[in-house]
Amino acid sequence: MTTDSDVFDALADGYDDDPFHPLVADTLVSTLPNAPALLVDVATGTGAAAFAALRLKPASIVAVDFSPAMLALAREKAATLDPSGVISWHEGRAVPLPVADGAADAVVCASALHFLGATALAEWRRVLRPGGVAAFSISSARRFSRTGSLTDQMPRDFRIPGTEKEAAALATEAGFTTASATTVTAHLAGRERLVFGVRAVR
Ligand SMILES: C[S@@+](CC[C@H](N)C(=O)[O-])C[C@H]1O[C@@H](n2cnc3c(N)ncnc32)[C@H](O)[C@@H]1O
Numbered sequence: 001m002t003t004d005s006d007v008f009d010a011l012a013d014g015y016d017d018d019p020f021h022p023l024v025a026d027t028l029v030s031t032l033p034n035a036p037a038l039l040v041d042v043a044t045g046t047g048a049a050a051f052a053a054l055r056l057k058p059a060s061i062v063a064v065d066f067s068p069a070m071l072a073l074a075r076e077k078a079a080t081l082d083p084s085g086v087i088s089w090h091e092g093r094a095v096p097l098p099v100a101d102g103a104a105d106a107v108v109c110a111s112a113l114h115f116l117g118a119t120a121l122a123e124w125r126r127v128l129r130p131g132g133v134a135a136f137s138i139s140s141a142r143r144f145s146r147t148g149s150l151t152d153q154m155p156r157d158f159r160i161p162g163t164e165k166e167a168a169a170l171a172t173e174a175g176f177t178t179a180s181a182t183t184v185t186a187h188l189a190g191r192e193r194l195v196f197g198v199r200a201v202r
């Protein structure tokens with residue numbers, strides 16, 4: 001039987017060849033507070049945001065993804081990038097997260113919210129303490145298309161924003177106190193890449 005995560009397992013080999021993903025992850029991490037007690041990386045994939053977040057000197061990072069193949073690559077890299085084991089890797093769905101209510105200081109979700117939908121935003125609000133920060137990227141409606149092998153993984157009722165204001169509104173409409181968005185762009189292999197990066201406070 002084919003499961004949702006099989007589609008992502010099939011993409012794991014070669015996933016790290018695309019430099020845009022770590023660039024987005026790194027940009028999001030740079031908006032998060034230093035020295036969080038607990039930081040959560042949602043849909044961590046091969047761990048780009050979790051590894052980038054090590055520079056914040058967190059006490060612990062919980063990194064969650066439902067793709068065993070993506071996580072296998074993350075764990076392989078962790079042997080050199082996280083020798084002291086700050087990151088714990090969890091195979092499972094992004095909703096619900098294996099984190100207690102209000103236990104997290106920061107949540108990061110890079111290049112994955114369009115697969116998770118609005119329930120993920122509510123879940124981040126649940127796990128964050130008041131004043132905690134969520135940083136996430138979201139595709140722009142100008143670039144987004146529901147085509148290819150991942151189409152079925154994208155909830156149809158989730159609004160893909162066309163502007164920074166609409167991107168920030170995804171968070172405030174989910175109950176975050178404040179949110180601001182920037183545009184993250186890169187020219188890679190002759191192609192312009194563009195997403196919105198949102199920083200929201202619980
Ligand atoms: C485009 S990758 C992004 C990975 C990583 N955050 C990064 O920045 O490179 C999307 C990831 O979302 C994961 N994913 C998609 N839907 C998920 C779900 N419902 N629960 C957990 N992980 C999910 C996939 O397995 C995949 O690793």
